[in-house]
Amino acid sequence: MWIWVVAGTNYSLVPSIGGPYDPVRISARTNGEILGGTFKEHFGDYGWFFSSRAGWFHSQTNEHFHDTLGALSGTASATGNGFYVGAGVGYDFNQHLGISLNYDNYQSEAPGIWKGHFGTSIYGGTLEYRF
Template sequence: MKKSLMLACALALSVLSASAFAGDGFVRAEVGQSKVKGSLDGGDSAHDDDTAYSLRGGYWFNSNFAVEGNYSRFYDQTLYNDGVDYAKGKLSSIGLGVVVKEHATPTDLGFFVQLRGGIARGKLSVNSSLGNGSATSTKPYYGIGAGYDFSKTFGVSLNYDHNQGSGDGLRISANTLSLGLEARF
């Protein structure tokens, strides 16, 4: 299936006209705060906050549309430690999506708003004195942002993103507010 998906993407890209490739590659780093919530089907739930970061990269086909790949780390904390027994949890994701951006001016500089969304594969890892384990799930993610492009090659933004995952009766969500710096080349 992966080979079929890669072939379909390659064919779709080859059909695009040469002018569509007049855009820019980009890299983006974001850092902020995630609120991670977990709940069991039985009704028990808990939440915690942690510093989050995201590394994103992709290609702007024009000033309004891009594709992106991303890695995000939402949570990395000790859940329990009494000196003998311990439990540590990590929550991260890797994803692929699209970004749509609209500037307030016709020059494609200055203030903008953007929407992004796609599919992310989330991973919850637990390392404890009783053993280690992890679980993954693939779910949609989405986000919104507002920012300022200082030049054709640099911009900043404030972003809100929602990621989710589930499995074996556990549902997890991460809502992240972050500041992003983007360089285009």
């Protein structure tokens, strides 16, 4: 499965690089492949269920940084292995149709970029049709 994950943008001051009057703006974008498993447990005779998932996350991260005056800029790229975990609750209307609310967290490794790792939390919903 291919997944696109935006790992974050930090537009706060980085005083050790640009100083308080010329903040450095840093943005990083991560995407990658995941391989893992999913567990789904139904409650009683009702359609309510709980799902969880976890696995390996191989990420490619690209970073761009620049200051507001235009004197400093650059890019960097890195790949690494991390993990993902997630959980959700939902309702199956019948054997073919279900809906759920989910939370997922992706931890990507990016050696040589900023602090070397990024965490991304995603809240979402799923409408699932099964054949």
